[in-house]
Amino acid sequence: LEGKVVGYSGTPLSESVLKKMVKSDGxxxxxxxxxxxxxxxNSSLISKKVDAVIGAYINHEVPLLHKKGYKTVDIDPSDYGVPSYYELVAVTGDQTWAKDSDTIKAFWRAATKGYEYTEKHPKDSLQILLGNQDKSNFPLEKDVETKSLNILLPKMKSEHGFGSQTKESWQSNVDWLKESGLIKKKPNVDEMFENIGESK
Structure with a gap:
């Protein structure tokens, strides 16, 4: 990527990820x-305003580009020194957790059932998604969403249960964020997450 123009959404995280990747590659x-x-x-790539982008999702932007006839070269940051991280997490505060943990656990049981149903019935689940889409603001394309689901389902599978997290993953991210200057102080990882499926 030396000598190239890379488009991004203006976040310091993307800047640090790109810097780490390029340095790791020499x-x-x-x-x-x-x-x-x-x-x-996508539009910045198609119009050739940039040579590459960072922050594109392999289950959204990439299938959309492929549908329009554009080939992509996808680079995984975790192959270049950036720790893999949990892309989507449910967040709450200590007070809410203490007061409404039963409700939060019920929500997570429902989310888990939704995942399990989708895993067993991907076509039916896709129809539910398409049937409830916001067509006027965010129209979905069946073939693109089908590819997206095929990409996501294997990545969501875990031998420890849907949505499970590890201390090691959080710690490696905390260490990298500190090393990159994105945070000034390392938080206590044990206080950062809770595996709801395992909590009593």
């Missing part, structure tokens, strides 16, 4: 030009 991050394209990642 390159000079200062020779990569970053351009804030907001959320127009």
């Amino acid at each position: 390159g000079d991050p200062n020779k990569v030009k970053l351009v804030d394209v907001g959320f127009e990642l």
Whole structure:
């Protein structure tokens, strides 16, 4: 990516991820030009305003590009020194957890049932999604969503249960965030997450 223009959505995290990847590959991050394209990642690529983008989802932007006839070269940050992290997490505060933990656990049981149903009945689940889409603001395309589901389901599977997290993963991210200057102080990882399926 040296000498290239990379589009991103203007977040410090993306800047740090790109810097780490280029350095891990023996390159000079200062020779990569970053351009804030907001959320127009695909259109900036198609219009050739940028040579590459960071922050595109392999289950959304990539299938959309493929549908339009564009080939992609996908680079996994975890292959270049960036720790893998949990992309979507449910967040609450200590007071809410103490007061409404039963409700939160009920929500998580429902989410788990939804995942299990989707895993067993992907076609039916896809129809539910398409039947409840916001067509006027965010229209969905069946073939793209089918590819997305095929990409996501294997990645969501865990031998420890749906949505389970590990201390090791959180710790490696905390260490990297501190090393990258994105946080000033390391939080206590034991206080950061709860495996709801395992909690009593």
